[in-house]
Amino acid sequence: MSSLPSVVLVKVPKDNDCLYHCIQRTCFENTGEKENVDSIRTLCAYLMDTSPEFKEFAETVKRDTMETLATVLKPGTWGGPDELAMFSKLKEVEFVLISEETKDIITRICFPEGANYSNRVYLYWCGVAQPGEKILQKRMVHYNYFANALDGKGLFTESSFPDKDVLQQIAKCIGSETLSLTAALDKTSISRKPPEEKEKSRRLEAVRETEQEEQEKEQGKEESRILIRCPGCGTCTLFQLPIRPH
Numbered sequence: 001m002s003s004l005p006s007v008v009l010v011k012v013p014k015d016n017d018c019l020y021h022c023i024q025r026t027c028f029e030n031t032g033e034k035e036n037v038d039s040i041r042t043l044c045a046y047l048m049d050t051s052p053e054f055k056e057f058a059e060t061v062k063r064d065t066m067e068t069l070a071t072v073l074k075p076g077t078w079g080g081p082d083e084l085a086m087f088s089k090l091k092e093v094e095f096v097l098i099s100e101e102t103k104d105i106i107t108r109i110c111f112p113e114g115a116n117y118s119n120r121v122y123l124y125w126c127g128v129a130q131p132g133e134k135i136l137q138k139r140m141v142h143y144n145y146f147a148n149a150l151d152g153k154g155l156f157t158e159s160s161f162p163d164k165d166v167l168q169q170i171a172k173c174i175g176s177e178t179l180s181l182t183a184a185l186d187k188t189s190i191s192r193k194p195p196e197e198k199e200k201s202r203r204l205e206a207v208r209e210t211e212q213e214e215q216e217k218e219q220g221k222e223e224s225r226i227l228i229r230c231p232g233c234g235t236c237t238l239f240q241l242p243i244r245p246h
Contacts, residue, residue, distance in 0.1 A: 005161070006149040007169035009124060018143045019079035019123075020044075026121045026145055026154035027091045038075065045072045047086040053112055054086065085111035093119045093155070096163075100126040103176035105167075118158040122146040122170060146170055 012021035020037045028035040035043070048054045049069055058065045071077050084095045088111040095109040106125060110117060126142040147154040148161065156166050170176075 005169070007122075007146050007166060007173050008149045009144055009173055010147045010152075010154065011144045014142055016076040016078055019083060022121070022123055022143050022145045022154070023084075023087055026147075027087060027093060041073055041075070043090075044079070044083050044086055045069045047090060048072065048082070051086065051089075054082065057082075081107075081109055084109045088117070089115070091119070092117045093121055096120055096122045097125050098122060098170065098174075100124055100174075103171075103174055120156045120158070120163060120166070121154055122156070122166060124174070146173065 010025070012018050012025070017037050020040045024035055024037055024040050028040070048065070055065060057063075058068065068082070072079070072083065087093065088095055088109055092115070094115075094117045097106045097109070098104065099106045122145065124144040124146065126144070145154045146166075148156065156163075
């Protein structure tokens, strides 16, 4: 029986764009797609702005969506589970977060809830947290990622490199004897509601949106969002503009 291929830790720049570097290298560069960190941020903002699930989540936790999108578009600002959830759905990838402090799995991000993706990206989160603890954006420090030593790719497929085997190799890579294989079976999502509650919330959201549209028509104050990229520096800015009825 042949031995398993080894796993290596790949370090990315510590420029506060580390999460986007990891996403770019594992989900885009390894598949031949040429994207840079700025375009990854722009894409992330677009995905959030057009995602019913994210808008529902933002409303639940009383988060200002416009402020969140502005932060995502700003170079040098941290990313976290919300951003990973967007790319989990887009690229059909499960993100596995492993803590440098505890050398154990913190959480898995597989979005939307109930998705069962066969592709995985393993991120090494350099911060302080206990396994299972909710990750707070203000406590995040730095992300790196793990890659197959044979081809250098950070995107693992279950059929060619099963999850449990990857975790065994990661444990060897980081010198951990406590990397929990049982934790690998637990799946979490940014969606913190069971499917039936989620469907109920979607219906309520649809009713609220209809009511809001009627109110806006009466007030004559519809709004439009637009992302504008500066041709000189490449910086993206999100604008929310009023549209006056003709």
